[in-house]
Amino acid sequence: MCLLDPLSEYMHRIEDVMSEVRAQRLAFTSMLKEAVLMSLDQMRTESETMLEATEIQLTSLQTVQQLFVRMKDASPMDAEILAAEVIRELGGEFAEELPIVEKKSDPKEYQQAPQEQQCVSPENENIRKDLLFFRSISQRIDSICPYWDARSGILLEFCLRLNHYLDTPVDATQLSTAVLLHDLGMSFVPREILNKNSKLSPLEEKEIKRHVDVSYEWVFRIPHWQDAAEIIYQHHERPDGNGYPRQLGSEQICNGAKVLALADTFFAITNERADRSYKRSLLRATKEINSYAGSQFDMDTVLAFNQMIKDQYSKKSTSTS
Missing domain, CATH: 1.20.1270 (Substrate Binding Domain Of Dnak; Chain:A; Domain 2)
Structure with a gap:
């Protein structure tokens, strides 16, 4: 004791x-x-x-x-x-860089991509049409949960911005597809489980985790999007090997999955969910992400995230001063 x-x-x-x-x-x-x-x-x-x-x-x-x-x-x-x-x-350092208490602010302000990244414009017309179709599907996915309003678009913008800060950026079209379709499998999870506001049972947790396999299988079968499918399959893996479905180690997880994992969590903790009605401030969310650097999140991806947040807030402060 x-x-x-x-x-x-x-x-x-x-x-x-x-x-x-x-x-x-x-x-x-x-x-x-x-x-x-x-x-x-x-x-x-x-x-x-x-x-x-x-x-x-x-x-x-x-x-x-x-x-x-x-x-x-x-x-x-x-x-x-x-x-x-x-x-x-x-x-720590974030209390010096970020606002201690945000006034009339929204964490989504820090999730918007630079203008040049908001629209991926691949030369291949089929790829462009695929992305438009995937975006329409993502809007349907967002509608299955009352807490996911405009979620796919916010995650896409966040991931494209974060990708810009990586030493080795991921292919933007593959990353975009992974972001838009990573929760496609959630469409097959019973709504009473997906929107449950209490602790999930072991069977319910297993049902939720199956969404990764379903999303992967659907996307993998679409020509050209195999890399996106792999990002989807790995986005719940963790550098410490405690993720799912394959318990991969850090070196085995692709960069796109590391980006999506961090973005997915950042959205979850800065927005309300079925199991809690509160959301963290930007400072608390940033500190929480950093608390799990090297275990839940890739260290290099967290460092890129930190720089992105600092730069975004610096630009926001300059524009309002």
């Missing part, structure tokens, strides 16, 4: 501040909300680390814990300053 003591004490200090909020002695401002949510994210990450390696990085936890101790009895103005310190402590 002593192994859990640091996490228990950490949680108590956060709860002390929330008690002040409930007693209306502190306002639950956007800054404080972000500080609390990032602190809970960090606790989850440290808990997973503890389960895997039976050790916890105490330095950051202790620093954050002391900031919450001071916040409990602070004035409203000082509490805001301390909350910002929590965010900077946990956000």
Whole structure:
């Protein structure tokens, strides 16, 4: 039990501040909300680390814990300053580059491709027609889930932008097809499973995972799109070998699948889903992606993602200044 003591004490200090909020002695401002949510994210990450390696990085936890101790009895103005310190402590370099609290912003703003990449215009007329057809199919796929409004288009723009930042970019037409059709197999999953707002049973999880095989088989049988099919087949694989369906290692996973895996997760955590009604801010989402670099996501792809996000926000800041 002593192994859990640091996490228990950490949680108590956060709860002390929330008690002040409930007693209306502190306002639950956007800054404080972000500080609390990032602190809970960090606790989850440290808990997973503890389960895997039976050790916890105490330095950051202790620093954050002391900031919450001071916040409990602070004035409203000082509490805001301390909350910002929590965010900077946990956000690291991203807290310096990205907005601590976003005002009237939408993570989708950071997912738009440069104008020159928004339309892939292959010379081959058949390929062009295929892409138009695939886009129409993707719109049908988006309609099967109430949380997927315009999802395929957003993912496509995100992936094409991220592809631009890779040292070795993926063929844009193959990547586009993979993005548009990667969840084609979800069309065959019962709606009550796809939109279930509670934990899936083992059989239901197996049914969800089958979508990869179905999507792959459909796309592989279409002439010219075998590379796209392989991206689809691998987009739930992980560098640490804990993905599916083949438990591939990092070197075995193609770059397109690494891009799609990151984009798919970024969309999921910055938008509402059937099993949760909240979404993460850009700062929290970026930090979460980085927390799983090398395990869930390819390290080089994460580095490219970081640069993309920083560049996009830098351009946004310049245009509004």
